Each structure stands twice: as C-alpha cells, then as structure tokens.
Amino acid sequence: MKGQTQSFLEDLHGLFYFNAQDARDIMLRFHSEMGLGLTGKESSLKMIPSFVRRPKGKEKGSFLAIDLGGTNIRVLAVSLDGKGRAEPLAISRYPISHEAMTGTGDMFFDFIAESMESFFKEHQIDAKRLQGLGFTFSFPVVQSSIASGRLISWTKGFSASGVEGEDVVELLTRALKRRNMGFIEVAALINDTVGTLVAKSYANPACDMGVILGTGTNAAYPEKTGRITKYKGPRHPDEMIINIEWGGFNKIRRNIYDETLDRGSFNPGEQRMEKMVSGMYLGEIARLIIMDMVKEGLLLNPHIHHAFSEPYRLTAEHLSLAEQGQFFNELGLIQVPQEDREIILEVFRLVSGRSARIAATAISAVITWMDKKMDSSHVIAIDGSLFEKYPNYRENMEAMLREIFGDSAGKIKLEKEMDGSGIGAAITAAIASSPWDKSLIARLSSLRCR
Ligand code: BGC
Numbered sequence: 048m049k050g051q052t053q054s055f056l057e058d059l060h061g062l063f064y065f066n067a068q069d070a071r072d073i074m075l076r077f078h079s080e081m082g083l084g085l086t087g088k089e090s091s092l093k094m095i096p097s098f099v100r101r102p103k104g105k106e107k108g109s110f111l112a113i114d115l116g117g118t119n120i121r122v123l124a125v126s127l128d129g130k131g132r133a134e135p136l137a138i139s140r141y142p143i144s145h146e147a148m149t150g151t152g153d154m155f156f157d158f159i160a161e162s163m164e165s166f167f168k169e170h171q172i173d174a175k176r177l178q179g180l181g182f183t184f185s186f187p188v189v190q191s192s193i194a195s196g197r198l199i200s201w202t203k204g205f206s207a208s209g210v211e212g213e214d215v216v217e218l219l220t221r222a223l224k225r226r227n228m229g230f231i232e233v234a235a236l237i238n239d240t241v242g243t244l245v246a247k248s249y250a251n252p253a254c255d256m257g258v259i260l261g262t263g264t265n266a267a268y269p270e271k272t273g274r275i276t277k278y279k280g281p282r283h284p285d286e287m288i289i290n291i292e293w294g295g296f297n298k299i300r301r302n303i304y305d306e307t308l309d310r311g312s313f314n315p316g317e318q319r320m321e322k323m324v325s326g327m328y329l330g331e332i333a334r335l336i337i338m339d340m341v342k343e344g345l346l347l348n349p350h351i352h353h354a355f356s357e358p359y360r361l362t363a364e365h366l367s368l369a370e371q372g373q374f375f376n377e378l379g380l381i382q383v384p385q386e387d388r389e390i391i392l393e394v395f396r397l398v399s400g401r402s403a404r405i406a407a408t409a410i411s412a413v414i415t416w417m418d419k420k421m422d423s424s425h426v427i428a429i430d431g432s433l434f435e436k437y438p439n440y441r442e443n444m445e446a447m448l449r450e451i452f453g454d455s456a457g458k459i460k461l462e463k464e465m466d467g468s469g470i471g472a473a474i475t476a477a478i479a480s481s482p483w484d485k486s487l488i489a490r491l492s493s494l495r496c497r
Pocket of ligand 1: 185
C-alpha cells in the first residue's frame with residue numbers, strides 16, 4: 048500500500064473512531080439533553096410522551112395493525128392470548144411508491160387505506176370483527192393523547208405535502224372514510240420504537256428499551272411519570288413510555304464527511320445522529336470517502352469509479368454484502384484490484400463500526416439514565432436490518448458496551464425483536480381499549496405536551 052494511502056487511512060481512523068472516554072462524554076451530554084427534553088426546554092432530544100405504559104401480558108383479543116415508516120407498509124391482524132403470546136393471524140406488505148412518499152398527503156393516506164382494503168380482500172377478513180386499529184407511524188409526532196398526534200417533520204426521505212403539523216390519525220380516518228371504512232377506529236398511534244418495546248415486554252417484563260437500527264434510528268424507554276415534568280396529566284400509572292427521537296441528537300462531534308452529507312441531504316441540520324448511524328446514510332458516507340480517495344488518486348482506476356459517483360447509489364446493503372465478500376461483482380467492479388478492494392472494505396468497516404459504537408453509546412446513556420449504578424439487568428429489544436443482518440454489527444455494539452461498563456456489560460442483553468413495531472401496535476390498541484385506560488384517555492384528550 049502506498050505511503051500516502053496508508054496515511055489517509057490513518058487519518059480516517061482518527062475521524063471515525065472514538066474510545067470509551069469519548070463515549071462517556073457523549074453519555075453525559077445525552078443525559079443533559081434528555082433532562083431538558085423532559086422539562087419541555089429546548090433540546091435536540093424531543094422526549095415525546097406516548098401516553099402508553101408497558102403491557103401486563105394479560106391484554107387479549109384480535110386487533111388490526113398498520114406499520115408504516117420504512118420502504119413498506121405492513122398490515123396485520125394480530126391475536127393476543129392474554130398470556131404473553133401475540134400471534135399474527137394474517138400479514139401483508141405493500142411497497143410504498145415514490146409518488147405516495149413524495150406526492151400529496153391525500154395520496155399518501157389513500158395509499159394506506161387502499162393497502163388495508165387489499166389486505167382484507169386478500170385474507171378474506173371481516174374488518175368489523177377486529178377490535179380496533181393500532182397505527183405505527185415511525186416519524187417524530189407530538190402526541191396529545193394515545194390516539195392523536197401531529198407530525199413535526201418528515202424524516203427518511205418522505206415528503207408528502209400537507210402532513211407536517213397535522214394530526215395523522217385525523218388524516219388516516221378521513222382516508223378510511225373516503226373508502227367506506229369509516230367504521231375502523233384508530234385506538235392507538237405509536238412510534239415503531241414504542242411498538243418494539245411493547246411487543247417484547249408483552250412476553251418479557253424485564254424489557255425496558257425498544258430500539259430501531261434500520262433505515263432510521265431511534266429508541267423508547269419507560270419513564271417515571273413524575274420525571275416527565277412537561278406532562279401535566281395524572282401521575283397514575285406511574286410509568287409512561289417516552290419516544291426519545293434520538294436520531295436528532297446533535298451534541299456529537301461530526302467530521303467533514305458527516306458535514307458534507309448533511310449539506311446535501313433533504314433536511315440539512317436535522318437528524319444529526321441518525322445521519323451517522325442509520326442504514327439510509329451509511330452507504331453515502333462511505334461513498335463520499337471513496338470519492339475523496341479517487342480524487343486524491345489513492346484508489347480505483349478512473350474508468351471504474353463511476354459506481355461511486357452517483358449520490359446514494361451505494362447503500363448499506365452493498366456495504367453489508369461487501370463485508371460478506373459479495374458486492375464487488377454486483378456493481379460490476381469485478382476488475383477492482385485486490386489491494387483496492389481491501390481499502391474499500393476498510394472504509395466500509397470504519398463507517399459501520401462507528402455506527403454500531405454510537406448506537407451502543409446511546410443505549411448505554413439511556414440505561415444509565417434509568418439505572419445510574421447499573422443495579423439491574425436490562426433487556427433491550429432491537430429491530431431493524433443493521434442489527435439483524437449487518438455482519439459484526441452486534442459484535443461491535445457489544446464490544447463498545449464492554450469498553451463502557453466492563454463486567455457489568457453482562458447485565459445488558461441485546462435481543463432481536465423482529466416485526467415488533469406492528470405487533471406492538473396491536474398490543475397498544477388492546478391497552479387503549481381496556482376499560483381503565485379508556486377512561487384515562489378520555490380525561491387526557493384535551494391535554495397538550497410541548
Ligand atoms: C424517525 C423515528 C423513527 C426512526 C426509526 C426516524 O427517522 O424520526 O420516529 O422511530 O426513524 O424508524
């Protein structure tokens with residue numbers, strides 16, 4: 048390897064690596080932002096009350112759920128046996144078209160209603176026999192009750208017009224009415240992180256965090272109601288799940304590639320941590336580094352670098368395939384010399400490794416917020432393709448946890464919770480339909496949180 052290339056890679060290491068001390072600094076800043084968010088002060092962590100507690104495992108019945116927030120919408124009918132078992136009776140996925148993502152709000156919500164109609168037909172389900180709808184909408188939404196909330200701003204490339212600032216449950220209800228499904232009542236509106244936490248804790252009460260590491264990233268945890276000082280409602284029950292919206296965390300050092308990516312993104316200045324961690328951006332960060340190396344004459348013959356010249360052409364999936372030894376052929380890069388392949392792979396590892404280390408640091412911050420001295424064990428439910436499929440992602444997270452906590456890291460269990468966001472929506476609909484919660488929800492319906 049040329050000396051120049053070597054020194055470029057060493058610099059890159061410096062830019063992308065952070066040690067346990069850096070992680071602890073980030074955790075302190077995370078705590079300070081969490082505190083501000085809970086009191087309703089200016090903070091990059093929105094700390095959104097979800098108006099829902101964790102389930103008791105006894106919720107029962109058959110519920111409908113919609114899970115929306117990535118590249119597909121999923122519609123599910125879920126049966127809850129009241130003994131901690133939640134089973135999908137039917138499930139379908141419908142890819143969200145570019146038009147629905149970026150057209151008008153009506154087009155977007157009509158697409159959801161159409162998908163539901165297809166689902167009922169496909170599975171010959173009589174929607175009237177299901178007990179209520181749980182709607183997972185995985186964007187920053189300020190909730191004013193368990194079944195209402197306004198979209199603050201789109202993330203992950205969505206931009207349907209006329210939705211920001213509006214109550215998404217109202218928009219969905221109108222679309223359902225347009226297709227003669229006005230009888231379907233949205234019982235609960237939740238974030239995917241809340242769904243993941245709820246789904247896992249239905250069967251395992253030790254679970255106290257839901258995390259998404261996929262196209263976007265975020266987490267939710269149960270907070271003591273008394274600590275949510277911006278929340279003016281009743282103090283019972285004494286816990287409420289908080290949607291942190293950690294993708295927005297901005298007290299974290301960025302490097303030149305992060306800044307370049309942000310400037311070229313559809314929402315500059317926003318979702319800073321998400322842009323360093325989530326699947327939507329990892330390929331683009333790697334691509335910017337590789338283009339820099341090509342420009343410096345450190346990598347690739349000029350006639351093959353076009354594979355890296357188009358923004359967002361390189362995806363997290365490519366990175367993941369490459370780390371499994373596959374992707375070079377796929378992008379027509381079969382001719383790339385071995386040495387260049389190794390350099391490219393090193394770049395990919397640095398980018399994905401940093402993502403995993405930041406994710407583990409953020410999880411550590413939330414755990415120590417709940418349990419300062421790490422007295423208890425913690426089960427963390429995680430959904431999303433990075434955690435599920437990316438080679439060594441979990442191992443990198445676990446290594447960071449060990450660096451931060453030493454032996455106590457053994458108290459933290461990272462557990463896959465696949466499709467939890469949809470099942471969690473059904474369970475939340477059941478919680479919302481329980482007589483006790485119904486009366487509480489009625490009392491809360493006029494409440495507003497910042
Ligand atoms: C959204 C969150 C969501 C996360 C994971 C982010 O872009 O702001 O609400 O939980 O993606 O889907």
